[in-house]
Amino acid sequence: MMIASDVKKYGKFDVYDPNKIVGKTDAEPFRSDYISIVKDGDAGRIRLLPKNTMILSTMGALIAKDPFKIDFLYYMLNAINDLSRERNGSIIPHIYFKDYGQNIYNLPSIPEQSKISSLFTYLDSLITLHQRKLSSLKNLKNRLLDRMFCDEKSQFPSIRFTEFTNAWEQEKLGECSKFYNGLTSVSKSDFGVGKDLYIDYLNVFNNTFSQFSELKKFKNSSRQNYVQFKDVILTISSETPDEVAMSSVINWKNDYKNVAFNSFCILVRFNQLEKYDVNYIGYFFRSNSFRTQAMLMAQGISRFNINQTALKKTLFLFPPNIYEQQKIGNVLYYLDSLITLHQRKLLSLKNLKSRLLDRMFCDEKSQFPSIRFKEFTNVWEQKKLRNVVSYHSSMMIASDVKKYGKFDVYDPNKIVGKTDAEPFRSDYISIVKDGDAGRIRLLPKNTMILSTMGALIAKDPFKIDFLYYMLNAINDLSRERNGSIIPHIYFKDYGQNIYNLPSIPEQSKISSLFTYLDSLITLHQRKRITRTV
Incomplete structure (x- = not known):
């Protein structure tokens, strides 16, 4: 029941709102990875959040029951994306676990769950990696554009090739x-x-x-x-x-x-x-x-x-020396070429991830995905979301978030501060409860979320990263929204959603693939270049 005013600047555990870490807390966290789910407004939005973190009361947390994989459940819910159908409320949409916990899903074996979630975790890590590379290149280019040219008050630029000394x-x-x-x-x-x-x-x-x-x-x-x-x-x-x-x-x-x-x-x-x-x-x-x-x-x-x-x-x-002009132009042109290259790689990775999300998860009409690791042949099993994750609310509000603390706190988009309150102790999916209800993120353990979100934590042995990618791919949580003015979503509704789940090993392989792809994407967005001009 953590609200924003409970979030501290310092603390042992991170606190998440629906988008980011908003502070710290010393309150008892979730001790396993979990899926956060927004209860009101953007109801049904989910994120995969890590163990030893907490969320604000605007969200709930889904924790996988043994032996289900929380990461697999997260990717499955993302892929199917049916939680939005469980929304209730004409003014502020909300979602209840009592409703969506009744949803039925097809689940593979635990080994297959593990492989699927590992695949998507791998894809996500690749995407993140390329995003970081790209961001770093753009920042470097902007710094050089700012410092390699003179202004009207100076005849010498701040950064210059050593062989050139004449005034501009x-x-x-x-x-x-x-x-x-x-x-x-x-x-x-x-x-x-x-x-x-x-x-x-x-x-x-x-x-x-x-x-x-x-x-x-x-x-x-x-x-x-x-x-x-x-x-x-x-x-x-x-x-x-x-x-x-x-x-x-x-x-x-x-x-x-x-x-x-x-x-x-x-x-x-x-x-x-x-x-x-x-x-x-x-x-x-x-x-x-x-x-x-x-x-x-x-x-x-x-x-x-x-x-x-x-x-x-x-x-x-x-510069009067045209060779200096050429060197300046060539450096910046080379950077632009790298930026274009990483943008293309990033787009290719995102497209690959989208295609895989679309084809590696079963919908309610099928027990076999279109694309599958060859070592898995069993039918996927149908499970209600509430049977593979546990939902956890957070009472942390924005005023609880501190500048310093042990654990990061997330709102729906980013880390907003620290807390010493007890965090969720396993990775989990955060889900926005109101407004952009049903939007989900996969968040790391030992963090917290604001009360505008809930957390879904995989029950053992389910894989939280697989569940995150599944929910992203299926993308059905928005159908659980309620409310005409401020949409909201409740775990009682979308927890009833039914998903097809593979075995735990297959969940792990799938989530690892997507995690790797996400890391490549991040790499291309934030590449660091240490080359000296």
């Missing part, structure tokens, strides 16, 4: 370049037809370098200004000042001729192209050195604009 030069854009306007005399009916090509607004806004693959067609009947190699296209209107004058540079030469550009853009063409490296140009106009100047010149109230007169006053800063 600066010129007003109006003195070193010419300006050209975008499409003219084109009506709405001319777009999307014809054989002529143009660069649209989003191609400029989203890309440091314009993408051929994103060129659009239009029917041209007038003389237009066409792009050339090393041209800079700038947007001239935006909803916010920090998005005015977003740039895109032409880094292709003869791939296409007579390519026009959007009428809400201005083109900048340098008078002496040989003085500047194309990659350097691209990243300078995306750096804080230029972006700060442009934002200060943006004008407007509901929409912000910048005109040629203002842009001509902005400074273009550059």
